[in-house]
Amino acid sequence: MDVPNYLRDEIKAYFPESSELQLSSAFANHRRFNFYFEIAPQQRFLLYLSWDGDYDRFTFKSLEFSSEEVLRALADAYPEKGSRIFNMGQPRSTVSFESRGGGRLSALEFKGIIHCDISAGEISGRELMECVDPLK
Template sequence: MDVLNYLRDEIKAYFPESSELQLSSAFANQRRFNFYFEIAPQQRFLLYLSWDGDYNRFTFKSLEFSSEEVLRTLAGAYPEKGSRTFNIGKPRSTVSFESKGSGSLSALEFKGVTGFDTAAKEISGRELMECVDPLR
């Protein structure tokens, strides 16, 4: 799906040290709608992108963990255990949005610490990253 690749590119551009966490091959035959990204080494924050699977609606969150060590342990378990591994993370900021195609995003809802004009409806990929950036 083009919008997922667009969002991955935006994450990589905004958080150049980021890396997407990958599930093991045991999950290969399951539809995957949740995506996790470490923003940088030695951080206690994780980015979570959820796709509803049927439409172009997404939820993008930054999750906060008690320490970098806890996150590192959970990220190590993720390939074999899946997304439930990160349930102890606390949402810091959340943006629900819809992709209109060609990099055009429409914000539906903002929650938490976003540091962004939440009255805005059209939002760029960079602005989306700014909304969930826990280091801002």
């Protein structure tokens, strides 16, 4: 399973107003690069997926910024400046997981404000979205 594309679809289904920030089309589907999604216009939250560099392990975060204006300025600068500009965002929710294939995700670690059953070992993409949803 291609985890980044699977989660892109899950993000778009769960957050229908979301939009992916594009650094370069050459990197859009390369798993070792991170991806970022604004979940809706006029929000101060950003979703972030990173590959941990080890097998099929990933970290999915909801980042919070001081204001929607700050996030908008950073998102506008992202294509040219890269992901380091988002370092000022504060992790609100973090879920580390491993892909088991076929849309099955094995949750490894939860941090921050989590809106799901953290005792569940396996979660779906939809449940992952619910876990980190900053609008709940």
